[in-house]
Amino acid sequence: MPKKPDKEYGFDTHCIHTGHDVLETKTITPPIYQSVAYPYESAEYAAKLFRYEIEGFMYGRMDNPTNQMFEERLAAVELTEKALATGSGMSAIFMACLHLMEKGEGFVTSNKIYGGTNKLFTETFPKMGFEPFFVTDSSDIEVWSEGINNKTKFLYVESPSNPNLFVGDIPALAKLAHEHDLPLVVDNTVASPALQQPVALGADIIVHSATKYLSGNASCISGVVAGSAEFIDNMREKDYRNIGPSISPFNSWLLLLGMETLSLRMSKHCENAQAMAEFLENHSKVESVLYPGLKSHPQHELAKKQLKGYSALMSFVTKGELTDAKNVIDAFDLIIHTGHLGTTKTLATHPAFTTHQQLTQDERIALGIPDTMIRMSIGLENIDDLIEDMDQALAKIK
Ligand SMILES: Cc1ncc(COP(=O)(O)O)c(C=O)c1O
Known part of the structure; x- marks a missing residue:
């Protein structure tokens, strides 16, 4: 199985194989690269790597081969170009939102979201000058539309939501977002990509608490953001590198095993x-x-x-x-x-x-x-x- 298989493989094949080249690693189970640093093969190679002119591994806070295997697998099943693994679901949500806004800007979100996400939006974001607009009747697209203004940078929906099982109309929200030239961010934790692929419904950026179904047996706190190569690369090179919400390679390994089933x-x-x-x-x-x-x-x-x-x-x-x-x-x-x-x-x-x-x-x-x-x-x-x-x-x- 090539490391980046053809996207025509079925969902389960991706869940089991994508990201892991068995011949390259000489193992049929993905190895854990438990290392914070990687040797640079020459001064010139290092200079290019740090200018992001070539792909490679720089430092464990930004990248890791086991983390990359999980990221490639997740991107394949979420139908995105790339993904970026984080240390928790909350840090995935934080990173995705942070990367989409500047101070004084905001977003429109359903109020039917996980309690921790609600606290991030209402307690932490105002300290940073971000302005969430909460839609109280989340099934009414008109109400979402009324919340959009010239400072709005994205729409955010958790569907189905925890714990009140609200189901957002993802195609309708994506249409509304795109009419305003905005991305739609979906928290797909509760469905998992096995039951819902929001990108196929029009969404642009996916966040997960990988702690849940992706891992599957309550063994690791973890998260992931999936989106376009431009969005993910930019986030890795800037906010992710500056803040350091990295995932442990051991947890990526648990996720790789979890995704197989x-x-x-x-x-x-x-x-x-x-x-x-x-x-x-x-x-x-x-x-x-x-x-x-x-x-x-x-x-x-x-x-x-x-x-x-x-x-x-x-x-x-x-x-x-x-x-x-x-x-x-x-x-x-x-x-x-x-x-x-x-x-x-x-x-x-x-x-x-x-x-x-x-x-x-x-x-x-x-x-x-x-x-x-x-x-x-x-x-x-x-x-x-x-x-x-x-x-x-x-x-x-x-
Ligand atoms: C829908 C949803 N999103 C995000 C989170 C946060 O995830 P984590 O606990 O991995 O930080 C949770 C946690 O329960 C959740 O249910």
Whole structure:
């Protein structure tokens, strides 16, 4: 397999092979280049490398052969020219946004985003002179349009969103962005490229918390930005080099191994999640369930068009009060209570008291996160065992 295979290979072939030349490395598993520096073959070579006139490895903060393998693989499956790996999903989002704006400029974003992203936009960005405009009715393209002004540098959407499962209309947002000569940035963490390739829908820049499905088994904090060669090269040469949000080669190696099984894992995640969502929807102790795979989801039809599967994230609201939701969480036996998603194990979180605790109750309610909401990330266990555990936990609600 050549290092940069023809783009006509199928998705799974890219996930397994792209970026790794087995004959060159003499290994069938990608090697970990655990080195911060690389020998320059001559003074002239070094001078050209530092002027970015030739490709090569300069210094571990900017580049690394194992990181490059992961970046090439990710770019192939996200249908972009290049990618840049970062130490976390938050640093990927930070780097992409930073690189698109100058002080005093801004962007238009859905307000239905991960709590940490919300805090980056509302706490950190204003300190840097960046001005986010939050769209409150994110399914109304007109409202997005009204937020655009001459300082707007990009549109930002997380789709599906964590934890409220909002599905953004990516083709419509891309059209709007392009009419204003702006790029559309998509956080594709929850779908993963196995279920959604935003570039095929018109998006320009993709960000990921690779910590989730790309790695797949909760083994590393990591992120990635994917986009055009011009955008990624420029970011690597400037902001990435200046700030240093690099990924460890060991984590890139974990991601390379994780990606090999991405499609298989995603289809089992989707199958288990659909069964759990249907079980919850018919349960007498459950007020409501939000899962894009259910007909009751407000954007089910859009999700059906845009996604190859509905992923494993869902939220449900229990009957009763705050203490009832807490009792359910505490009663889980097999299901693990923790603030993570996108891994082999089934996880549950109580957003009001964990991931979204940073927000005020009013802010949470505005985002559709009541105190009795439980967020689930359905894993790959036997579905009967998961449903049995859920059933006995819901029985704690009187
Ligand atoms: C949709 C989404 N984007 C970004 C992040 C941030 O990722 P990380 O924890 O890898 O920094 C998360 C974390 O949960 C997330 O759910």
